[in-house]
Amino acid sequence: MNSLLQADCSRCFGLCCVALPYAKSADFGFDKDSGIPCRNLQDDFHCGVHKHLRDKGFKGCTVYECFGAGQKVSQNTFSGMDWKTNPELAKEMFDVFPIMQQLQEMIYYLTEAMNLSETKPIHQELKVAISEIENLTLRRASEIKKMNVSKIRIRINELLITTSQLVREEFIHKKYQITGKTSDFIGAKLRRADLRGANLRGALLIAADLNYADLRKSDLIGADLRDADLSGADLRGSIFLTQAQVNSAKGNADTRLPERLTHPNHWQKVKQNKKAFR
Known part of the structure; x- marks a missing residue:
């Protein structure tokens, strides 16, 4: 960028x-x-x-x-x-x-x-x-x-x-684990969810469990990812995701991001803390 x-x-x-x-x-x-x-x-x-x-x-x-x-x-x-x-x-x-x-x-x-x-x-x-x-x-x-x-x-x-x-053309008619008209997924349990090509524009994903979720080709413009757990999630090819959104979330070394974005330093701390409690 x-x-x-x-x-x-x-x-x-x-x-x-x-x-x-x-x-x-x-x-x-x-x-x-x-x-x-x-x-x-x-x-x-x-x-x-x-x-x-x-x-x-x-x-x-x-x-x-x-x-x-x-x-x-x-x-x-x-x-x-x-x-x-x-x-x-x-x-x-x-x-x-x-x-x-x-x-x-x-x-x-x-x-x-x-x-x-x-x-x-x-x-x-x-x-x-x-x-x-x-x-x-x-x-x-x-x-x-x-x-x-x-x-x-x-x-x-x-x-x-x-x-x-x-x-998202190939996914437009796909059925997702997240359904309905609401965009409120605060605290939602979406671990390992197949969200490829999902329209998550403006979605409230605060503190959502997105561990190992597949978010490739998803639209994340304006999505609120504060404290959402992206550990192991795959966001490659997702669109309109910003560094600020990534910084507001949680994640680890296994989180896959678009090439233009980087892993925040506090994600490394989370990983170190998890190791400490094993």
Whole structure:
């Protein structure tokens, strides 16, 4: 995947640590309002507890992905002028950041779709869409703030749905262990389930048991995998799965991921802990 669609904190002014609000919970150690710098943010815009976020109660930070919006807003939209040295820019910069994040996310998904052999029939449409959204990200901050992102998403989503149908074509009429209209599979027992080609768009798979489940060719866009156990699961060929989703789940060395994604460090710890209790 294009490195420009991945966060580069070294070129960002800590925007996610300031612009975004969060509430004290299992994912965050304290409350923070939008526009207020996180108390862990240092003067150089780096996180003071970055290597220990999970241990310090900030698991939510480890599963956030801006898709390169941070550095694009910092270095392109505002030409390297940071909000601390230029406080008059702060509010506009913080308003632009979440919009840019959504635009970059769309480019991420479109780029993935473009790289799939199954989407050859719509490659030109995907190429045009990528160019159009990229051009939107290069506009002035005042213009970005006025964008109707929801309207843009609707059009892009049509292409992503078509992509999903093309990839899952041989499985469209398959019967699954997960049935019905609901997408709520919180805590579901899906160990060794055959979920090849399943449509899991937006599915709530929080704490689901997916040990050794076969998820090849499944559509996982927007699926909530927090604390889902993917140990031994096969996700090769699954589409629209992000590193942030993988980071939020549990897994082990036997978990098979798409080539563009990597095993999080905390998965290794889980494996070591399991060995310790044998």
